[in-house]
Amino acid sequence: MELSFEKRNLRRSISYKNISNYAELDSESKREEIIQNSLEQLKSREIFINSIGIEYSNKKPIHLVKDVVSLPVINLLNENLQRAYSIKPKSRESILPVVINYLKETAPYSIFRFDIISFYESFERPSVLKKIKDDGLLSNETIKVLELLFLEFQKKQKGDPKIEFKGLPRGLNISATLSEIMFQDFDKKILENKDVFYYARYVDDIIIIAKSGKKAKEFQNEIKNLIPKPLKFHNTSNKQAALNIPKSSEDSNNKNIVLKFSFLGYEFTISDTTEIDKNCFSLPRRKIDIDISENKIDKIKERTRLTLIHFLKSHFPMGSEYQKMILRLKFLTSNYDLPIPNKGKTIKSGIRYNYRFITSDKSLKELDRYLSMLLFSKNSKTSRKLRNVLGIDNVRDLAHFSFSSGYNLKKHCKFTTEELDKIKEAWRK
Numbered sequence: 114m115e116l117s118f119e120k121r122n123l124r125r126s127i128s129y130k131n132i133s134n135y136a137e138l139d140s141e142s143k144r145e146e147i148i149q150n151s152l153e154q155l156k157s158r159e160i161f162i163n164s165i166g167i168e169y170s171n172k173k174p175i176h177l178v179k180d181v182v183s184l185p186v187i188n189l190l191n192e193n194l195q196r197a198y199s200i201k202p203k204s205r206e207s208i209l210p211v212v213i214n215y216l217k218e219t220a221p222y223s224i225f226r227f228d229i230i231s232f233y234e235s236f237e238r239p240s241v242l243k244k245i246k247d248d249g250l251l252s253n254e255t256i257k258v259l260e261l262l263f264l265e266f267q268k269k270q271k272g273d274p275k276i277e278f279k280g281l282p283r284g285l286n287i288s289a290t291l292s293e294i295m296f297q298d299f300d301k302k303i304l305e306n307k308d309v310f311y312y313a314r315y316v317d318d319i320i321i322i323a324k325s326g327k328k329a330k331e332f333q334n335e336i337k338n339l340i341p342k343p344l345k346f347h348n349t350s351n352k353q354a355a356l357n358i359p360k361s362s363e364d365s366n367n368k369n370i371v372l373k374f375s376f377l378g379y380e381f382t383i384s385d386t387t388e389i390d391k392n393c394f395s396l397p398r399r400k401i402d403i404d405i406s407e408n409k410i411d412k413i414k415e416r417t418r419l420t421l422i423h424f425l426k427s428h429f430p431m432g433s434e435y436q437k438m439i440l441r442l443k444f445l446t447s448n449y450d451l452p453i454p455n456k457g458k459t460i461k462s463g464i465r466y467n468y469r470f471i472t473s474d475k476s477l478k479e480l481d482r483y484l485s486m487l488l489f490s491k492n493s494k495t496s497r498k499l500r501n502v503l504g505i506d507n508v509r510d511l512a513h514f515s516f517s518s519g520y521n522l523k524k525h526c527k528f529t530t531e532e533l534d535k536i537k538e539a540w541r542k
Contacts, residue, residue: 119152133530147184151182161187165177168541193251203315212313219387223323223327223356230345230347233283242260245259295341308324318377358383371385376406380407384401420539420540421438421499423438448463449525449528450462474521
């Protein structure tokens with residue numbers, strides 16, 4: 114049931130995360146004042162004007178609501194869209210166990226992996242608005258609010274061509290919801306394909322497990338023709354895959370690796386040997402090795418390097434910047450709780466919980482070696498500078514941080530919202 118843009122519903126749309134992130138919402142009286150301003154701006158059609166700001170992460174624009182008066186309106190608009198279209202995006206944690214289960218099948222099958230180029234930025238807002246109007250699932254009131262938001266995006270895009278307001282601005286919760294709406298027909302058509310055993314999409318990352326013997330080029334073209342225009346798939350080898358997996362061998366001594374592919378931060382190695390699966394009635398199933406993907410390993414290494422570099426660039430190395438470096442190393446090598454928007458609850462995150470499905474410690478050992486190299490290598494400029502600034506004893510103390518230990522021992526740390534913001538400062542580009 115759609116919710117009207119009235120005081121009670123706007124108040125209800127403010128989440129626990131909103132309250133912790135915006136000082137303007139930290140008391141009931143302040144929230145009442147914000148809601149009243151929201152209602153007035155809705156009535157005058159001035160809502161959303163200059164309300165969206167931009168930060169950059171890995172040179173990509175991340176949009177955020179900087180005017181708190183617009184926040185409850187965007188939240189309620191997003192909720193109405195989710196209600197009307199029954200949007201319930203799947204999580205990585207719900208997709209991956211099913212994928213792993215299918216990959217362990219001893220029968221032959223085909224795997225297709227797709228990744229979409231500039232996912233959010235490639236949607237055309239007029240097409241999005243047309244679909245929503247044509248579907249007729251939302252009231253005129255909600256559609257008018259969406260039009261006001263799109264109008265603000267359009268003004269920003271025209272006003273400063275350097276600012277990225279193309280398509281659906283990345284970072285806003287409503288952009289994720291609108292993208293899911295635009296992909297509902299695509300999802301339905303893939304699931305209706307009689308040759309498809311399993312299909313999952315996590316935002317722009319797609320996997321299809323299909324009948325064995327599918328002609329790769331033919332099937333890929335079939336999928337490409339279904340994708341909403343003007344979106345396109347990546348063609349690079351690390352962004353797509355088309356693999357035919359033969360029937361597994363019953364010879365447990367056969368150690369041949371068939372193929373590898375990456376998906377949702379993991380690298381899957383599929384062999385043609387079987388092993389007893391104790392979680393499946395002790396039946397022989399195909400052996401699958403799972404590790405952290407190369408892209409994710411590189412990202413963790415870069416954050417580790419930037420943590421040390423940021424410390425060395427600080428003016429007072431042994432002061433607050435030293436404590437920030439310790440916090441960042443804890444964050445990278447341990448586990449912690451993150452708040453769930455709108456729920457007032459937390460979710461476990463960190464090296465163990467982000468990669469809970471790995472079956473190999475190869476990547477963890479690689480990350481430990483990399484940290485050790487940064488700390489002690491004679492050929493590393495970073496290592497030499499650290500020793501000069503901290504002294505060898507303090508550098509050795511930093512060597513106590515370990516990705517392997519954080520994973521295997523489920524080491525847990527607590528971070529405040531303020532500390533989490535400080536931690537991420539060193540990694541923003």
